[in-house]
Amino acid sequence: MPTSDRVTPELDVNFVRSFFPNLNDGWAFFENAGGSYVPKTVIERVTAYMTEMQVQPGGVFESGRRAAEKRDEAQRLVAEMINADEGEVIIGPSTTTNVYVMSHALAPFFEAGDEIIVTNLDHEANSGAWRRLERTGVTVKEWRVNPDSVELEIGDLDALLGERTRLVCFPHCSNVAGGINDVAAITARAHAAGAMVFVDGVAYAPHRAVDVKTLDVDFYAMSFYKVYGPHLAMVYGKRDLLLRCEPQNHFFIGEDRPALRVNAGYPPHESTAALPGIVDYFEAVHSHHFDEPENSLNQRIKRVFSLFAAHEEKISARFLDFLATKPGVRLIGRNNPRAASRAPTFSFLVEGMKSAELPPLAAKNQVAIKNGNFYAYRLMEPLGLDPADGVVRTSMVHYTAMEDVDRLIAALDEIL
Ligand SMILES: Cc1ncc(COP(=O)(O)O)c(C=O)c1O
Incomplete structure (x- = not known):
């Protein structure tokens, strides 16, 4: 069925x-x-990692091999959770840090006179780093909420979009008002104007499934410590866009690892290794409620x-x-x-x-x-x-x- x-x-x-x-x-x-x-599925995984394999991942010895396996498992499962490809997920310490890094990585997309749209509804994490790009000659425009409804209105966005708009940054859900924005519709509008979107999904991801492919977002951020996980966060980026970013990691990390190339370093290993504990939890909830395993x-x-x-x-x-x-x-x-x-x-x-x-x-x-x-x-x-x-x-x-x-x-x- x-x-x-x-x-x-x-x-x-x-x-x-x-x-x-x-x-x-x-x-x-x-x-x-x-x-x-x-x-507890997350807590157990942190403990297991630190007890059994607290070494630099990699190498031909057992603990290093298993540590690398855990790190890779996390990367794979997190991507699957949001319907992304493995190389498209950047795991970092927090959304604030991740957006900061991405605001530098996206430099090749902007020229002086280009425009970025930010909102006054967002948590500052998806706002300040973009506004600071004004120092590079970019113009920042603000998509303001209707003060009565405390909503972002698409008509107001239309008035801001223009041929110099390169990026629209907005939240999937407000961490104050709780209202869910129509990301697919806003993204379609931005794309029609030739702009990319950077969506803050931090306040949404604890509540509803995220499917980055269906939404067709270019970049999407969320924090795992609000989604029943350890204090880590991730940014999804479309592979072709990540490849056009300015690398933020060591020069020898190549295009075969598009997300790592843009990441400014590795996230903490024991927390990364615990990310599949979120999946363990979801699996337990699934099998408790549904007889048939889904595909x-x-x-x-x-x-x-x-x-x-x-x-x-x-x-x-x-x-x-x-x-x-x-x-x-x-x-x-x-x-x-x-x-x-x-x-x-x-x-x-x-x-x-x-x-x-x-x-x-x-x-x-x-x-x-x-x-x-x-x-x-x-x-x-x-x-x-x-x-x-x-x-x-x-x-x-x-x-x-x-x-x-x-x-x-x-x-x-x-x-x-
Ligand atoms: C909507 C939203 N975006 C971004 C952030 C920042 O996340 P982080 O603490 O991972 O930097 C928060 C944190 O409260 C948030 O609620």
Whole structure:
């Protein structure tokens, strides 16, 4: 039976939670957009690497051979997760660092007078490094959010695109408002104007499956420490574009390794070796819920994310329904729980209160939330906010139980 005809079961939340040791600490955790918890499959892989093969990968001895095998396995699986080819994935320490490196690597694509479009919705990671290219004579234009809807509107992009536009940088999902942008549509617009896209998928990848080929993106960034993995990040780049980049690695690393050639160095080995632990976790979730193995890892991961999306939609609806009962609360972004429309990342403001007042009050009930600008610093201005105080953010993922959402609601109900 084709995948689309099958009924998707409900996510077994107790099953998935049993993988995450941190969930036993008594807190209801709502800072997942800052960094997610890690399943034991990842933790075990870090430990195994450091215990059994902490050597420079390579060589004819057992530990070196196995270390190289683990590194290569990570590179292969990560590529398969997002439907990329192996040589198209650059693994680095963080998205901030990776974008910085790419902003140098893309130098051959820009001449003085060329234009780059950035947004004021992005986390600064996909903004500052591109803006700094102004020093090379590039003109940077800002695609600004509609301050009422806190949305990027495609009509506004059309007005900015021109024949000198070389690159459009934008987020797949806002790490503040949670709204999901139509990456395929925006990318098609940019391509029609002759520009490339650099998409920040950091706030999207923990929630929905990423398929870089279907989206037809040129570059796509995500951080594994928000996708149930170790503190690492990756950038996907289309092979032909990577080959046109200025190498950032040693001169003798050749075109047969297009991603490594553009990477400014190797990421930490033990963390890289732990990346397949994310896949181990997805595999366990898949086989717990589905009888038939899908054809490919990529398809199995898509099935797992469809479980996550359905659960996230339910917890989103519960939380949004609650917020709607509070007239003094202003939700930032979409009041719509649909999985296609948003991730379960909610930011809001409370009339008569500073955002900083809420987290300590919630913490009294062991409910973890945070306030601030979350490095989407430039978004605070159209929202009329002091960046030091910012918004209150509560962010959920698939392992967030409905009971946790009810604890959050009860804690907020005391405050609001
Ligand atoms: C949407 C978004 N982009 C980029 C980043 C930066 O990622 P990193 O910490 O890997 O540099 C973050 C981190 O919070 C983020 O939320």
